[in-house]
Amino acid sequence: MIKRQHVVNDFFPEAEAMRTAYDGKVKNAYNQTVQWQYFCEPRMYTYLRTMPQQVMPEALWGRFTQHLKQWCIDHVGLLPTGTPNLHLMVNGCTLGLHSDFHNGTFGFVFSLTRWDTRKFSGGETLLMRDGVPSYKKHHVQGEVLYELVPAQFNQLLLFDDRIVHGTQTIEGSMDPLDGRIALVGHLRATSPVVTGPLDAAAARKTVFEFHRALAEPVKPYKDVQGVMTFRLSVDADGAVESVAVLTDNFVTAHSGYESNEDVAAVRALVLDAASKLRFAAASGPSKVTTAVLLPLPDLRPIEISIPHAGRPARLQEALKAQLKEGAALGFEVDAQSDGFAVREPLAGTIKIEPGRIVASFDPPMWVPSQRDHFQAILSENLGMLAKYAG
Template sequence: MMKRQHVVSDFFPEAEAMRTAYDGKVKNAYRQTVHWQYFCEPQMYTYLRTVPQQVFPEALWARFDQHLRQWCIDHVGLIPTGAPNLHLMVNGCTLGLHSDFHNGTCGFVYSLTRWQTRKFSGGETLLMRDGVPSYKKHHVQGEVLYELVPAQFNQLLLFDDRIVHGTPTIEGSMDPLEGRIALVGHLRATSPVVNGPLDAAAARKVVFEFHRSLAEPIRPFKEVQGVMSFRMAVAADGGVASVDVLTDNFVTAQSGYEANDEVAAARALVLDVAARLRFPDAGGPSKVIAAVLLPLPDLWPIEISIPHAGRPARLQESLKAQLKEGEALGFRVDVQGDSFAVREPLAGTIRIESKRIVASFDPPMWVPSQREQFQAGLNEKLGMLARYGG
């Protein structure tokens, strides 16, 4: 179960192939074709980054992407928010202390660094420990205040995005073959995921009613915040046979991850209500993965309508092309006639009608800023399609 942080060693069977592809791209300065963005915010961030598709062969990247997504939904009940960035850190590069509350539920770092033979110091992921250092505790320093997680080769590190974290300054080589090389991204909840004969739309409806039913009983636990994801084993008759917690980062601002009665009570309430859910009958057992965010967010669906004056058929083709390249929003889409059925980051549809483009998505288990960011990005994307795609 994922709580504050989690490390997975030997994560991807083809890690050596990924590293070989990277080496081949950067080892010859005269032939290198990778377009790196020099990301520098003085006194805060200094590193190079690019999209992974520039470095890894298409088929290899597709296998890694699928492996990462499937592992994340199976083991932590969350999905990546689009494609990660590939980071390169050489001498002088650093990530200052920060948190990523608005970016996701969990951050992740997948390392392709030859850590055991590195020629630099620094480069670990620094995670601040809970609590505020007391001025009464003299000579408090080092790993009493933080933890350093080495970027071991083929290691996936996940951690609560609210934790203040950073990467100590790299001191050593400027050679891109000898730097800290890692894929960096974020995870957050998606719409309920169903495996088995249970109808997915009907299951999502049950889960959304479950979310709404929590509004009153959870109200007394107003200090509890965080995400819990869980896998429900649903019997053929619709009853919940068991609930397995995948991620649990419920905390209070005062207690952090220390034991807390209010957190324990909120956790027990969510699990009790989940265990008593009733799904429709199906032809056999199913698994349903769902998540709860506290405080509960706005539970209204996302609805966007953009007028257009173009030809629907041309807009359809333009939208297909844009969604294929739409990793910034993390879309996974199935074309169904004249509409697009979206699976990730939320279940929903995008339709091209005669006079407007209509998008509708499930209520997300996201903090308000994440919802607003998604809506703004989608409004912009569909607005550009309406203006130039038809």
């Protein structure tokens, strides 16, 4: 079970091929075609970033993203949000202390850095430790306050996005071959994932009813916050045979990850309710992977309606192109006659009706800012589609 952070060594079998592709793109300054964004917020961030597809061959990048996605759903019960950024940090680059809870549940760093032969100091991911300041601690400094995680080659680091973190300032070479090179992104809950013969739509409905039923029991525990993901083994008759917890970062602001009675009570409550779920009968056993966010978020489905005055067939083609390019929202879709069925980042549909485009999605286990951002960006994109393809 993953709680606060987790390290996976030797994560991707083709990491050497990824690094070779990177080296080939940047080693000759006269032939270098990568478009880097110099991301500089004075006194906070200084680094270079780009889209990984500019560096990696399409087939190799596709295998990596599929490997990452499958590993995350299998081991964490969460999925990457869109496409990660490829970061390059050379002399003087730094990531100041910050928190990313608006971006995801867990942050991740996949390193392509030749750490053991590096020509720089710094570059470790700094994770602040839990703890309340106390006069009983005399002259507290260094790794009593934080942990430094080296960016070893082919290492995947996960950490709770609420943890204050940063990257130690790089001091050394300016050569992009000798810098800190890493893919950086975030993980977030998706709609319940079903494997097996169980009807997915019916299973999602059962899970959403479970979320709504938790509202009253968890009400006394207002200080408990975080995400628990788990995998339910469901028998053919619909009964839950077992509950396997994948991640659990329930905490209180005061206790952090230290033992806490309210956290223990909520954890027991959620697991007990999950074990008593009853799904529809199916032709055989199934697995259901899902998440619970506390405090419980808005449990209403996301509904967006955008008026248009265009031809549905033309809008369908334009929407297809837009969704294909919608990496920032992480869309995975299946075409239908009147629109698209969406699998990721949430299960739902986008349909083109006479006079309007209608988008409907499952209620997400996301904090309010994540839900608001998703709705705002999707509304903006669909609005532009309606305006220019009408």
